[in-house]
Amino acid sequence: MKHLLSINDLDVQSALSVMNLALEMQQVNAREVKKLPALNGRTVANLFFEDSTRTRFSFELAAKRLSADVVNFSAKGSSVSKGESLKDTVQTIEAMGVEALIVRHHHSGAAKTIANSDWSKSIVINAGDGTHEHPTQALLDALTIRQRLKGKADSGDLAGLRVLIVGDILHSRVARSNCLLLRLLGASVGLCGPATLIPNDALKLADSVYFNLDEALADNFDVVMMLRMQRERMNSAFIPSETEYATLWGLTESRFNSLSNDTLIMHPGPMNRGLEISSTAADSAQSAILEQVTNGVAVRMAVLYKLLAKESSLS
Amino acid sequence: MFTLKNVQLANGEVCDVVIEDEYIKAVGQSMNEGELIDCSGLIALQGFVDLHTHLREPGFEQSETILTGSRAAAKGGFTAVHAMANTMPVADNAAVVEQVYALGKSAGYVQVQPIGAVTLGLNGVQLADLGKMNASKANVTVFSDDGKCVNDSLVMRRALEYVKAFDGVVAQHAQDPALTIGAQMNEGELSLKLGLTGWPAVAETAIIARDVLLAEQVQSKLHVCHVSTKGSVEIIRWAKSKGIKVTAEVTPHHLLLTEKLTSDYNPIFKVNPPLRTDEDVQALREAVADGTIDIVATDHAPHPADSKDCEWGEAAFGMIGLETAAAIVKTTLVDTGLISWSRFEEVLSTNPARIGKLRDQGQQIAEGNFANLTLMDARKVFSVSSNSESKSANNPFLGHELSGEIIHTIYKGVFTVKNSAIQRLGAK
Numbered sequence: 001m002k003h004l005l006s007i008n009d010l011d012v013q014s015a016l017s018v019m020n021l022a023l024e025m026q027q028v029n030a031r032e033v034k035k036l037p038a039l040n041g042r043t044v045a046n047l048f049f050e051d052s053t054r055t056r057f058s059f060e061l062a063a064k065r066l067s068a069d070v071v072n073f074s075a076k077g078s079s080v081s082k083g084e085s086l087k088d089t090v091q092t093i094e095a096m097g098v099e100a101l102i103v104r105h106h107h108s109g110a111a112k113t114i115a116n117s118d119w120s121k122s123i124v125i126n127a128g129d130g131t132h133e134h135p136t137q138a139l140l141d142a143l144t145i146r147q148r149l150k151g152k153a154d155s156g157d158l159a160g161l162r163v164l165i166v167g168d169i170l171h172s173r174v175a176r177s178n179c180l181l182l183r184l185l186g187a188s189v190g191l192c193g194p195a196t197l198i199p200n201d202a203l204k205l206a207d208s209v210y211f212n213l214d215e216a217l218a219d220n221f222d223v224v225m226m227l228r229m230q231r232e233r234m235n236s237a238f239i240p241s242e243t244e245y246a247t248l249w250g251l252t253e254s255r256f257n258s259l260s261n262d263t264l265i266m267h268p269g270p271m272n273r274g275l276e277i278s279s280t281a282a283d284s285a286q287s288a289i290l291e292q293v294t295n296g297v298a299v300r301m302a303v304l305y306k307l308l309a310k311e312s313s314l315s
Numbered sequence: 316m317f318t319l320k321n322v323q324l325a326n327g328e329v330c331d332v333v334i335e336d337e338y339i340k341a342v343g344q345s346m347n348e349g350e351l352i353d354c355s356g357l358i359a360l361q362g363f364v365d366l367h368t369h370l371r372e373p374g375f376e377q378s379e380t381i382l383t384g385s386r387a388a389a390k391g392g393f394t395a396v397h398a399m400a401n402t403m404p405v406a407d408n409a410a411v412v413e414q415v416y417a418l419g420k421s422a423g424y425v426q427v428q429p430i431g432a433v434t435l436g437l438n439g440v441q442l443a444d445l446g447k448m449n450a451s452k453a454n455v456t457v458f459s460d461d462g463k464c465v466n467d468s469l470v471m472r473r474a475l476e477y478v479k480a481f482d483g484v485v486a487q488h489a490q491d492p493a494l495t496i497g498a499q500m501n502e503g504e505l506s507l508k509l510g511l512t513g514w515p516a517v518a519e520t521a522i523i524a525r526d527v528l529l530a531e532q533v534q535s536k537l538h539v540c541h542v543s544t545k546g547s548v549e550i551i552r553w554a555k556s557k558g559i560k561v562t563a564e565v566t567p568h569h570l571l572l573t574e575k576l577t578s579d580y581n582p583i584f585k586v587n588p589p590l591r592t593d594e595d596v597q598a599l600r601e602a603v604a605d606g607t608i609d610i611v612a613t614d615h616a617p618h619p620a621d622s623k624d625c626e627w628g629e630a631a632f633g634m635i636g637l638e639t640a641a642a643i644v645k646t647t648l649v650d651t652g653l654i655s656w657s658r659f660e661e662v663l664s665t666n667p668a669r670i671g672k673l674r675d676q677g678q679q680i681a682e683g684n685f686a687n688l689t690l691m692d693a694r695k696v697f698s699v700s701s702n703s704e705s706k707s708a709n710n711p712f713l714g715h716e717l718s719g720e721i722i723h724t725i726y727k728g729v730f731t732v733k734n735s736a737i738q739r740l741g742a743k
Contacts, residue, residue: 085624086626086629087624087625105626106628107629108499108509108510108511109510109580109626109628113626116579116581130510130628131510132510132511199507200502200503201503201504201507202507204507204508205508236496
């Protein structure tokens with residue numbers, strides 16, 4: 001495999017192989033000198049057509065810890081009609097000798113379009129495309145779940161675990177990638193949110209669907225993953241108001257307190273405290289939110305290593 | 316004067332057809348007048364009429380001109396096309412429609428009949444000069460804001476009423492704009508998986524349902540453009556059973572292609588209305604066979620290469636289709652046994668000529684009628700290539716195996732296509 005565009009590019013073996021390599025990268029990240037020479041002399045570009053700080057930082061650190069040279073390009077709202085086309089941008093960056101493109105784009109399928117096009121020869125890593133997928137987020141989430149629920153050094157799959165994803169499923173690339181990966185690894189996934197934000201065909205993506213958070217939480221999931229609620233959804237009649245959302249769909253203090261002590265709380269960030277998640281839940285010992293961020297660097301190191309290091313491939 | 320020898324008519328009869336000047340002089344056996352052209356093995360059909368063509372001129376000549384679009388039409392066996400109004404400037408007044416009409420005449424490959432906009436600048440608010448366009452040299456009787464829906468119920472009602480004065484018809488692009496904000500592809504399991512904003516079927520069926528009821532209320536004529544869903548077919552079937560004056564079209568691409576082609580985000584398959592499911596395709600084919608859908612119209616929509624060589628979300632909607640339309644109808648409907656050659660002639664010639672009120676078109680191949688004919692080699696199976704008379708190359712059918720090649724096209728007694736090659740016409 002040349003690119004990482006979708007979780008569908010992975011099978012169980014290759015997914016576990018990335019996660020297990022990420023375990024080794026965690027060891028590197030724990031050292032005083034957090035650097036490997038693996039990608040010395042290689043050049044990767046962060047091509048970000050949409051605002052993102054944490055994902056760009058995470059990829060940049062991952063590449064640097066493998067000794068790659070990293071350049072950053074951001075072109076918010078670039079389009080054929082308004083400025084430079086994607087084709088021209090990609091060709092320009094590649095003409096400077098970049099070998100891998102880490103692409104975040106507001107249009108679904110943009111990373112795949114670059115990878116399939118006759119205008120790019122680069123290795124392409126999807127860092128989030130529209131409302132489609134965010135594969136490295138799912139990999140870091142799977143790693144985090146495995147470490148917290150099965151032990152730090154476990155190298156197996158997620159068979160038997162049950163994960164609930166709550167919020168705006170319709171627009172969430174995190175939810176799509178997680179449904180694909182967690183189920184690939186043997187977990188079952190429930191989706192929960194207002195029906196306006198749960199697609200009609202959601203059961204094609206997950207194992208169960210709930211339109212009521214309290215009913216969902218009563219089903220004792222091992223993991224509860226809260227999604228960020230985009231405030232602009234209020235303006236398109238998806239939900240009545242922020243307060244109604246926080247009341248009905250937020251992981252409030254009382255909902256959190258009703259959970260079992262070993263339910264893992266996750267959030268891909270950035271959080272809207274008080275809207276989809278209460279501080280009590282976010283800052284609790286059950287929360288893995290900061291570990292997700294830490295694991296993000298290790299997982300991205302593993303992906304870069306697999307795709308770029310000589311004599312290596314994800315599969 | 317020339318004689319087409321041994322042609323087979325839609326009814327199966329094999330005969331000779333003598334053509335003199337613009338007319339068919341005689342149809343019968345053992346005719347040998349003027350040049351003799353052997354047409355053994357070819358089926359002779361009434362020249363095709365397209366009710367839905369984007370010729371792009373004036374304003375978007377980088378995509379197509381009236382000349383290049385006319386040549387593509389002739390290549391596909393058409394002798395008449397209706398030029399859609401969404402040009403720049405919009406064909407919402409007599410001057411623009413007369414210009415399009417005149418450019419079509421001077422190109423000379425097909426009859427170019429302008430369609431007028433329903434509303435000024437396609438704004439959906441104020442009626443365009445419907446009466447003046449009708450009274451112009453272009454004699455417009457079909458009005459459409461195609462590309463946009465006449466969404467306001469009152470404006471739609473008024474338009475339907477207004478065109479009664481000259482027995483016109485409003486051709487609706489049925490798409491509820493609020494239900495399709497940002498929509499990219501058919502809404503369903505696949506749009507969910509691809510993360511592309513869904514285009515729900517109800518956005519089309521709801522407008523059609525409203526419009527047939529409006530047409531009934533004001534006793535006027537409605538034509539529904541590019542029907543794409545099974546539900547739309549059911550509404551139109553019901554409306555026809557009630558005696559409502561509604562006609563409907565389907566495009567060749569909606570008869571052949573499905574949403575599955577969207578999976579790789581290749582924008583060549585991005586079109587409005589979107590490609591739908593197998594079930595919809597089957598319902599559309601059956602609707603052509605049972606008469607619910609009256610015509611096949613191409614919605615030939617040329618776009619420059621750049622607008623398709625990009626990410627899906629930035630790409631333009633639309634695909635070209637004039638040159639492949641007849642073969643697609645033949646392959647999907649005749650070869651499958653769903654329709655006869657007579658029905659084929661109805662949906663590609665007689666019916667669109669009637670809806671568009673083109674008196675010189677859609678005439679039977681019979682003595683005294685205009686010599687608008689298409690000769691097809693029905694046995695010829697071919698793979699669609701990128702060779703095209705169109706100025707644009709956004710062809711979604713490349714590599715598809717189709718049957719039925721256009722060998723000759725004759726427009727008012729003149730070969731526009733001969734032995735599958737476009738002809739040079741005079742000094743134009």
